[in-house]
Amino acid sequence: MLRFEGVTFCYPGDELGMVEDLSFQVEDCEFVAIIGASGCGKSTVFRLINGLERPDRGKILVDEKPIETIKNYSAFMPQKDLLFPWRSVEKNVCLPMELAKVSPAEQEKRAAQVLKQVGLADYAKKYPKDLSGGMKQRVAFARTLLSGADMLLLDEPFSALDYLTRVEMQEWLLEQWAHYHKTILFITHDVEEAIFLAKRIYIIQDARPFTQMESIEVPLGYPRNREALKQGEIVELKESLIGKLRRSVSL
Ligand SMILES: Nc1ncnc2c1ncn2[C@@H]1O[C@H](COP(=O)(O)OP(=O)(O)OP(=O)(O)O)[C@@H](O)[C@H]1O
Ligand SMILES: [Mg+2]
Incomplete structure (x- = not known):
């Protein structure tokens, strides 16, 4: 449904650049989480998707159409x-x-x-x-x-909530997703939240500008419950993602 093709973008006056030659895609009705250190450019990716910022180079396509030619495809x-x-x-x-x-x-x-x-x-x-x-x-x-819109861009929607409310909201969001069949892109700082919600996680590890996002499948089906987070394989995935984020911060 959504495809970035070699997208390069730099905020005016910024020396480093935000993204360079970035390509990735998200399928119809997929639930994808994006994680990465603070300031790495996650919200900027959303600003590019919803057309608030324009790429300097490259293409952003939704259902194979350039986003400049379509309307109301995403909601933020x-x-x-x-x-x-x-x-x-x-x-x-x-x-x-x-x-x-x-x-x-x-x-x-x-x-x-x-x-x-x-x-x-x-x-x-x-x-x-x-x-x-x-x-x-x-x-x-x-x-x-x-x-x-068919694509929802949720930028850390639960980060201001207390832990229990947040857990309830995560379960609630999965129910809504199952009901409405929307494509969801979800930015979070919380690795466990990303694992519980997403089918796939994109992790940004490069120092700026970033050129790729590693795609990691979460080996769990839906519907999910929190018990699944205790499985050895999931605990290992969580630790490995935390390790990757820590290394990216020290770059
Ligand atoms: N409108 C803007 N003009 C210039 N620079 C900007 C603008 N918006 C963001 N930036 C810079 O771009 C960088 C990335 O910002 P962005 O908001 O995309 O990061 P983020 O990964 O979402 O961070 P956080 O996790 O803290 O929300 C930051 O260094 C920020 O200062
Ligand atoms: Mg942000």
Whole structure:
């Protein structure tokens, strides 16, 4: 579904460059995690995918079409929930549909459906201040879904949550993924989170600019439960990924 072909990108005025001649791909409906040290360029990859930044060289294709020629193929959910405090939950969720000029009746119908699906049907008329951190992330996710895009770019969506809420949100996200059949790219610092969620992990190990991401298959099927994280093979995978990240930091 998504393919980078020899993409090079450097922020204006930056001497090092961010990515150089980078190629990788993500299949339809895949769940891929991206891990790498802070500042290595993970969020920049998302900015390139959603067209906020343009490559200096190379191509980014979605379903074999250059992204400059298509619209609404990806939806981005940032680290902080970015809900508007003066809008109710329902109105926050409707925002992408308002921008797309969907009729108010249709907006209401779709918002009600998605809020039910994410377990927040009773909170439609509440405001962000009335919700817990995990609930706010669910609202932000619902809004991301209602953009109608097939590819969701989730940039450390759970990093601000406490451990238990985070674990619950991970399980919840896998249920949503199974339900909606979206392609998910998920940035995280947390190796265990990447292993629990993803079918495949891309790890960025190079010093800047990075030229490749190593692809690592997670040897677990779906549905998953946390017991699987205790398997010897998975514990070894986790240690090996942590080792790779540590080496990349010392480059
Ligand atoms: N708009 C920008 N203009 C110039 N430089 C930028 C811009 N955005 C990011 N950078 C620089 O590019 C580098 C990579 O940033 P990026 O946000 O992609 O890293 P990251 O891997 O997502 O880091 P983190 O894990 O901390 O979120 C950083 O050194 C950052 O200072
Ligand atoms: Mg980032």
